[in-house]
Amino acid sequence: MSNCSHCIMKRFNALKTLTHDELERFSDHKTSLIIKKGENIMTEGNSINGLYCIQDGKCKLTKLNTNGKEQIIKFVKGGDILGHRSILSEEPVGLNATALEDMRVCFIPKGDILESIKDNPQFSLNLIKNISLQLSHANTAISQMAQKPVKDRLAETLLSLEEIFGVDNEDCIDVILTREEIANTIGTATESAIRLLSNLKKDGVIDLLGKKIKILNKNTLKNISEGY
Amino acid sequence: MSNCSHCIMKRFNALKTLTHDELERFSDHKTSLIIKKGENIMTEGNSINGLYCIQDGKCKLTKLNTNGKEQIIKFVKGGDILGHRSILSEEPVGLNATALEDMRVCFIPKGDILESIKDNPQFSLNLIKNISLQLSHANTAISQMAQKPVKDRLAETLLSLEEIFGVDNEDCIDVILTREEIANTIGTATESAIRLLSNLKKDGVIDLLGKKIKILNKNTLKNISEGY
DNA sequence: AAAAATAAATGATAAATGTCATAACTAGGA
DNA sequence: TCCTAGTTATGACATTTATCATTTATTTTT
Numbered sequence: 001m002s003n004c005s006h007c008i009m010k011r012f013n014a015l016k017t018l019t020h021d022e023l024e025r026f027s028d029h030k031t032s033l034i035i036k037k038g039e040n041i042m043t044e045g046n047s048i049n050g051l052y053c054i055q056d057g058k059c060k061l062t063k064l065n066t067n068g069k070e071q072i073i074k075f076v077k078g079g080d081i082l083g084h085r086s087i088l089s090e091e092p093v094g095l096n097a098t099a100l101e102d103m104r105v106c107f108i109p110k111g112d113i114l115e116s117i118k119d120n121p122q123f124s125l126n127l128i129k130n131i132s133l134q135l136s137h138a139n140t141a142i143s144q145m146a147q148k149p150v151k152d153r154l155a156e157t158l159l160s161l162e163e164i165f166g167v168d169n170e171d172c173i174d175v176i177l178t179r180e181e182i183a184n185t186i187g188t189a190t191e192s193a194i195r196l197l198s199n200l201k202k203d204g205v206i207d208l209l210g211k212k213i214k215i216l217n218k219n220t221l222k223n224i225s226e227g228y
Numbered sequence: 229m230s231n232c233s234h235c236i237m238k239r240f241n242a243l244k245t246l247t248h249d250e251l252e253r254f255s256d257h258k259t260s261l262i263i264k265k266g267e268n269i270m271t272e273g274n275s276i277n278g279l280y281c282i283q284d285g286k287c288k289l290t291k292l293n294t295n296g297k298e299q300i301i302k303f304v305k306g307g308d309i310l311g312h313r314s315i316l317s318e319e320p321v322g323l324n325a326t327a328l329e330d331m332r333v334c335f336i337p338k339g340d341i342l343e344s345i346k347d348n349p350q351f352s353l354n355l356i357k358n359i360s361l362q363l364s365h366a367n368t369a370i371s372q373m374a375q376k377p378v379k380d381r382l383a384e385t386l387l388s389l390e391e392i393f394g395v396d397n398e399d400c401i402d403v404i405l406t407r408e409e410i411a412n413t414i415g416t417a418t419e420s421a422i423r424l425l426s427n428l429k430k431d432g433v434i435d436l437l438g439k440k441i442k443i444l445n446k447n448t449l450k451n452i453s454e455g456y
Numbered sequence: 457a458a459a460a461a462t463a464a465a466t467g468a469t470a471a472a473t474g475t476c477a478t479a480a481c482t483a484g485g486a
Numbered sequence: 487t488c489c490t491a492g493t494t495a496t497g498a499c500a501t502t503t504a505t506c507a508t509t510t511a512t513t514t515t516t
Contacts, residue, residue, distance in 0.1 A: 088360060142366060178493070377502070419466085
């Protein structure tokens, strides 16, 4: 099995301040998992007894509303960690993490994490910063959901998806989402999302190649996202 | 000047795990402030070099959108603390905190807070839990803003305002908000908020006594908030 | 107390968005 | 390969929500 102290992921995520010894301890206790597309890594309301470190693959973090609709709160990819909020706050998981494609994930037991939190204040601070940043993003999202029309939110979301996932060798945003998932991200009906995507294509701002989306004019998209 | 170790606030908020000595240190360095209605305790984008402990009074936390609209993210009252997210994440303040009435506030310098974070892991954990809880609420808010109609959000907000501020001796929600502020909380136009409040009154679900709002039928309101 | 400014209320209308129906397309399994 | 189920696309229409105009009420200032 691979060794945490050699894992390139440790350079990218909140684990980067861990010492060699700490990483060795993680290695000894970690388990590697394959999560198939559509499966859940974590499920809303469940307890969790460790932290997930995403090696490879993409997933969506969602919340089921009282009206039965799914809201996508955040996208997560290789290098990100999951479950630390729940461990630190000692509360059940707040969101579903569902794989958008097959994923490789490491699970590190809670005990080892808490040990490092106690020993390594810098690690602890990194986790706090991570959660604080998420809170800051969430507040921005509340404001945008509440105040901006659907078209603006779609533009914003497309830019943000390219920011998060980058582009493939054909300059398309490097993630495959259904139209329904896009709608559940911006908070609108699937048909509305489809219609607005078609309009953006007609206006030459984006191109649609099946499920792949290519941004043709980033500036225009940015203007739309700000209401112009 | 009052002494932190005798302050009843210490029993309610995230400071409750501080030792007598720590509270004495806070006392020595703290400053007490009076914030008049309409003034800001903190301002979006500014740096902050301490933590505010609300003694008395209410304030709103807001965010200015790119389209110039104000979004109310959260309400804060006596016993709550402000500014800890910014201190911990070493980032500028993310929200404006504006007094809804005259307030009494204590300011505790950053140095003393960081000292306690280093010495007192339980205090540190309490702050993390506080931020985690805020994140959890924020995610719920995103989902509701994105998926629920204005009427449902208004019902939800009224219930939540009563939850936060309680009721006065006439059973009215114990906070004075303008219709515009209510609209900025649920994310709608002022006229829409007014209209929906009038409808709720006509249906006997609430009563409107000037700016004071009295909830007459909590169950109905709860049903509305869930889309029934 | 009167005047001025601000806030609340309401109607009329326009614009945005959701819902339903249906057709065209796509992808995965028999 | 064909077939089926799911997805995407589009039109027609209903509903929700925003905007503008105006009146009434309330608060603040003089």
